[in-house]
Amino acid sequence: MTAPPLRPAATGRLRRWPLAVVAVALPVLLGACQVPHFYAFRGATTQGHDEFLLYAGTFIAAIVVGGFTGVLILWAVFRYRRRSEDMPRQFQYHIPLELTYTIVPIIIVLVLFAFTVVTENKMDLVVDHPDLVVNVYAFQWGWEFDYPNHVVVRAETTSDPDPVGPAGPGGPSCSPAAWCQGPGLVMPAGQTTRIQLRSKDTIHGFYVPEFNFSRYAQPGVLNEFDFTVPHSGVYRAQCAQFCGLYHSLMLFHVVAMPPAQFRAWLSREQSSANTSVGGPNSPQNQTTTPTTPSTVNNTAARSSR
Ligand SMILES: [Cu+2]
Known part of the structure; x- marks a missing residue:
């Protein structure tokens, strides 16, 4: 038995999918010469820039996870909205589904943890002979x-x-x-x-x-x-x-x-x-005694060297 041929309207929709993906991805790819700053500083030091990349990567991961979750919620809300007074089909213990939504978040956390450790080690690295x-x-x-x-x-x-x-x-x-x-x-x-x-x-x-x-x-x-x-x-x-x-x-x-x-x-x-x-x-040229609260007054002590 062979599958029934797709209707013309369905094949048209399928052909438009790649176009839609390209239309969305192209501006992102062309603009990807620089990662968006996501309201953060890009890091004026090499160490700080590594920190920024960790932040940006985490932000992008959050957008992907949040977007995917939002789509699933909307899909469930509209696809399974109340249509009649009948009791919907009930099921439980869907093992593959439960494994998926347990393992995937664990993998995400482990990946973020690994990137965090690598970045923190770069931030804390002190060279043998600083200039x-x-x-x-x-x-x-x-x-x-x-x-x-x-x-x-x-x-x-x-x-x-x-x-x-x-x-x-x-x-x-x-x-x-x-x-x-x-x-x-x-x-x-x-x-x-x-x-x-x-x-x-x-x-x-x-x-x-x-x-x-x-x-x-x-x-x-x-x-x-x-x-x-x-x-x-x-x-x-x-x-x-x-x-x-x-x-x-x-x-x-x-x-x-x-x-x-x-x-x-x-x-x-x-x-x-x-x-x-x-x-x-x-x-x-000696280190001067720091000001203490008991010496607070309205004058400023200055010493440039
Ligand atoms: Cu302070």
């Missing part, structure tokens, strides 16, 4: 960036509104001004910078949104991580952990500049530190 090491100290309420040879960029805030910005004391000239509040964490673009993060008092959060990166600064704990910023730029940053009265003013910014320009800035700062009163070991 630059910067010691970063968070304190109530400000940031201190210690470079080799006693170059210290430091700013603290003890009044409202923030008196520190927008110049970014100790950093290079910076624009746009709104992005340059607080001290500037300067690093060479295209090279690997090691950050050694500590806190001088309570828990703070080192957060650079465009790097897709946040990490606690904890008293008594050293957190180390690497940044590689491929392109020059200015990136806003702030404390992301509520830490007291002026937490909201614990702003800083990251400045990535070409390596030659960075070396010129650093040597300028170094010679300036060495020629300042008392040389590199003078009190001005």
Whole structure:
């Protein structure tokens, strides 16, 4: 017995299916030179970009699963809507179906878990020989960036509104001004910078949104991580952990500049530190005592080195 031939209308519908798929897929494929950002930062560091790809992949998986589930729900709602008062056909223990909707979600979770582990390992990877090491100290309420040879960029805030910005004391000239509040964490673009993060008092959060990166600064704990910023730029940053009265003013910014320009800035700062009163070991070049709540007043203490 052979199958009955398809009716002309049915064959027409079948022929249109590939066209519909191409019409939907083509714009996506042509636009796929760059994955949509899904309202996230693409990651200004190589590490942050890996994080973005994980987020985008998870988002796409969620769209596929959500769309598929939505279609199934609509199909069930309309295909099996109430048509009469008769009791519909009842069935249970559909083993293949139950296995499918148990195993498929487990596979999805395992795949997402594997990608997450791989990405987190990339984020946490510290190279053996970074091009630059910067010691970063968070304190109530400000940031201190210690470079080799006693170059210290430091700013603290003890009044409202923030008196520190927008110049970014100790950093290079910076624009746009709104992005340059607080001290500037300067690093060479295209090279690997090691950050050694500590806190001088309570828990703070080192957060650079465009790097897709946040990490606690904890008293008594050293957190180390690497940044590689491929392109020059200015990136806003702030404390992301509520830490007291002026937490909201614990702003800083990251400045990535070409390596030659960075070396010129650093040597300028170094010679300036060495020629300042008392040389590199003078009190001005020592780490200053962080401001405590008992010393809060309406003046801002500034020290660029
Ligand atoms: Cu803080």
